[in-house]
Amino acid sequence: MEEINYPDHGQFFSGHVACGGCVEALSLRVILNTVGVDAVAVVPPSCTAVICGGYPFSSVKIPVFHSTLESSAASASGVKRALLAKGKPDTTVLCLAGDGGTYDIGLQALSSAAERNEDILYICFDNEGYMNTGGQKSSSTPLSAVTGSTPAGKTTRKKNLIEILAAHRIPMIATASPSDLNDLAAKVEKAKGIRGTKVIIVLIPCLPGWGVADNAAVQTARLGVETGVFPLFEVEDGVKYTMSSGKKNKPVEEYLKVQKRYRHLSDEDIAAIQADVDEEWGRLTSRASASRPG
Amino acid sequence: MPEAQDQSNRLLLSGNHAVSWGVKLARPDVTPVYPITPQTPILEKLTDFQSEGTFDAEVLTPESEHSAMAACISASLTGARVFTATSSQGIMLMHELLHYASGARAPIVMFNVNRTVGSPWGFWPDQLDSLAQRDTGWIQIYSETPQESLDTVIQAFRIAEAAALPAMVCHDAFYVSHSVEEVEVPSQDLVNNFLPAYEPEICLDTGIGKSFGAPVDQANWNRSRQEMAGAMATVEDIVNSTGQQWGTVTSRGYGALEHYRAADAEVVIVTMGSMCGTVREVVDTLRDDGIAAGLLKVRLFRPLPTQSLRQALAGVPCALVLDRNYSPGMGGVLHQELKSALFGMTDSPRLHGILAGVGGVNVPPSKIRHLVSQFREAEPSVESVWME
Numbered sequence: 239m240e241e242i243n244y245p246d247h248g249q250f251f252s253g254h255v256a257c258g259g260c261v262e263a264l265s266l267r268v269i270l271n272t273v274g275v276d277a278v279a280v281v282p283p284s285c286t287a288v289i290c291g292g293y294p295f296s297s298v299k300i301p302v303f304h305s306t307l308e309s310s311a312a313s314a315s316g317v318k319r320a321l322l323a324k325g326k327p328d329t330t331v332l333c334l335a336g337d338g339g340t341y342d343i344g345l346q347a348l349s350s351a352a353e354r355n356e357d358i359l360y361i362c363f364d365n366e367g368y369m370n371t372g373g374q375k376s377s378s379t380p381l382s383a384v385t386g387s388t389p390a391g392k393t394t395r396k397k398n399l400i401e402i403l404a405a406h407r408i409p410m411i412a413t414a415s416p417s418d419l420n421d422l423a424a425k426v427e428k429a430k431g432i433r434g435t436k437v438i439i440v441l442i443p444c445l446p447g448w449g450v451a452d453n454a455a456v457q458t459a460r461l462g463v464e465t466g467v468f469p470l471f472e473v474e475d476g477v478k479y480t481m482s483s484g485k486k487n488k489p490v491e492e493y494l495k496v497q498k499r500y501r502h503l504s505d506e507d508i509a510a511i512q513a514d515v516d517e518e519w520g521r522l523t524s525r526a527s528a529s530r531p532g
Numbered sequence: 533m534p535e536a537q538d539q540s541n542r543l544l545l546s547g548n549h550a551v552s553w554g555v556k557l558a559r560p561d562v563t564p565v566y567p568i569t570p571q572t573p574i575l576e577k578l579t580d581f582q583s584e585g586t587f588d589a590e591v592l593t594p595e596s597e598h599s600a601m602a603a604c605i606s607a608s609l610t611g612a613r614v615f616t617a618t619s620s621q622g623i624m625l626m627h628e629l630l631h632y633a634s635g636a637r638a639p640i641v642m643f644n645v646n647r648t649v650g651s652p653w654g655f656w657p658d659q660l661d662s663l664a665q666r667d668t669g670w671i672q673i674y675s676e677t678p679q680e681s682l683d684t685v686i687q688a689f690r691i692a693e694a695a696a697l698p699a700m701v702c703h704d705a706f707y708v709s710h711s712v713e714e715v716e717v718p719s720q721d722l723v724n725n726f727l728p729a730y731e732p733e734i735c736l737d738t739g740i741g742k743s744f745g746a747p748v749d750q751a752n753w754n755r756s757r758q759e760m761a762g763a764m765a766t767v768e769d770i771v772n773s774t775g776q777q778w779g780t781v782t783s784r785g786y787g788a789l790e791h792y793r794a795a796d797a798e799v800v801i802v803t804m805g806s807m808c809g810t811v812r813e814v815v816d817t818l819r820d821d822g823i824a825a826g827l828l829k830v831r832l833f834r835p836l837p838t839q840s841l842r843q844a845l846a847g848v849p850c851a852l853v854l855d856r857n858y859s860p861g862m863g864g865v866l867h868q869e870l871k872s873a874l875f876g877m878t879d880s881p882r883l884h885g886i887l888a889g890v891g892g893v894n895v896p897p898s899k900i901r902h903l904v905s906q907f908r909e910a911e912p913s914v915e916s917v918w919m920e
Contacts, residue, residue: 304745309602316603320610323561350595
């Protein structure tokens with residue numbers, strides 16, 4: 239068992255209102271403590287907004303601006319530029335958004351911030367749907383997943399946001415998982431030291447939204463990594479791909495079968511998903527091989 | 533004459549470039565802007581100033597007016613003085629965030645060039661774009677000339693920062709935005725004395741573990757709007773005192789309302805923006821013909837100076853409201869506002885609302901003279917009527 243190793247500066251308080259067993263709160267604790275005290279957060283409507291808390295409480299120690307849903311990256315840009323004007327270039331400006339606010343309604347503002355290479359750290363807690371509004375489909379929802387607005391299963395695939403962001407040639411894009419918290423902390427630490435737009439997408443198995451047991455979110459996230467459904471990797475400057483974890487040693491069925499949103503799948507459906515994951519994995523690892531020097 | 537005036541410059545400027553000169557003198561820290569006709573010359577002049585090294589604001593060029601306003605709000609809450617400019621579809625796209633800005637009590641200054649809103653497409657002077665934002669909690673001031681636009685945009689920072697409310701200043705597309713006149717550009721020293729640096733007591737910054745805009749319960753939401761109402765109630769006095777102080781240092785004073793030959797008038801024409809210039813000329817010729825006409829210029833539209841409007845029009849026999857806008861199903865917005873402001877007065881004028889200049893159609897002096905003769909003795913109708 240890996241020991242979780244990150245500095246706890248008390249940047250995230252207990253008593254917040256995340257669902258019991260939610261790994262978004264766990265990830266948030268690691269991220270906020272790694273980012274440290276010299277930081278300002280922008281939080282659009284999302285589970286994170288609820289976890290951060292309503293007036294007059296706050297579960298996070300750093301100042302938070304609650305933005306509108308579609309404007310987190312633009313709002314973070316505004317905070318950053320104001321801090322630059324005030325002679326505070328080193329303060330980390332961080333977005334804590336969900337996948338609806340990132341893949342869907344916030345994509346236009348995020349693309350523009352990335353094009354301007356604004357000096358912000360954008361964290362997307364990707365629970366693959368609008369879980370804070372009760373579990374509807376977003377463009378991050380994977381093929382076949384049942385949601386409140388796709389009761390027979392989604393008929394199209396998950397948007398590949400990483401490739402869209404890579405096309406912007408921003409300095410750093412990474413995936414991370416609450417199953418690998420040291421890796422998450424290392425990626426946040428690395429992003430802190432880079433000027434420009436950094437995006438980290440964290441897979442968040444949603445207990446009610448995915449139909450996962452209350453004690454199984456970390457295990458589900460780990461299966462996501464180990465089956466290759468959600469590989470952990472980094473993309474630097476849009477071209478240099480590096481695998482954070484080189485293994486893909488389990489069939490996707492193990493990941494799918496622990497989630498109620500997939501329980502309608504036939505053997506053929508699962509085989510098709512396996513083929514798709516294998517193909518994506520091959521594409522990703524060959525990019526990573528091609529990125530290695532020599 | 534104050535000494536500072538000797539260092540002012542007289543330049544030939546369009547209305548939009550006059551705005552850019554005023555903004556430069558106001559020294560904003562952050563300026564997010566998105567281009568749109570006919571606002572773009574404001575943006576381009578500011579980026580010219582930036583490239584020549586005389587304007588050191590952080591300039592953001594995001595992908596939309598929506599993101600521009602989003603950046604304005606967060607930068608303002610971070611303690612920066614913020615400016616942006618827009619027009620027409622742009623201010624419409626901002627609508628959600630205009631509410632957000634005032635609710636957050638962010639004293640952003642925005643210049644809006646009044647232009648028709650599609651569909652159909654048009655590029656013509658019409659004030660519905662900003663009038664349709666009247667419920668968003670922004671201070672709204674309408675300017676008549678390039679000089680007034682320069683003077684007002686500087687005053688707007690002081691007004692917005694004093695009231696902790698965002699302020700928009702508006703002028704008409706082309707009639708003001710692109711018309712060129714000699715404009716007195718005050719010295720930087722004069723403006724520095726008039727408009728000290730923006731230093732809010734509290735802002736979004738490290739060391740202050742505050743949340744801005746977090747969800748609140750019903751009572752606190754209600755309280756936020758009552759506090760905004762309290763701030764709005766201070767604005768008319770701030771506009772008047774700021775305009776007077778500007779007058780003492782530049783010899784060009786301004787008020788929430790402005791009167792031209794209106795003191796003893798039997799017929800008062802009420803309007804906003806560039807049409808005021810035409811009305812001044814009409815008032816003079818009507819006076820030459822023995823008709824006691826006057827102009828009441830509504831410079832401050834939000835908050836509406838209700839009590840001052842009642843005082844200005846008490847005992848006046850007849851008033852004509854000229855609206856360069858049309859609210860479908862209701863009529864002219866200024867006409868509607870005037871009816872509301874004058875409610876219950878026993879000595880209110882016979883009030884006529886005329887939809888004049890909607891969509892940018894020309895309203896020459898001859899038309900206004902005709903309207904005066906058409907309506908001066910007529911019984912008023914509660915509905916606005918279209919100018920023939």
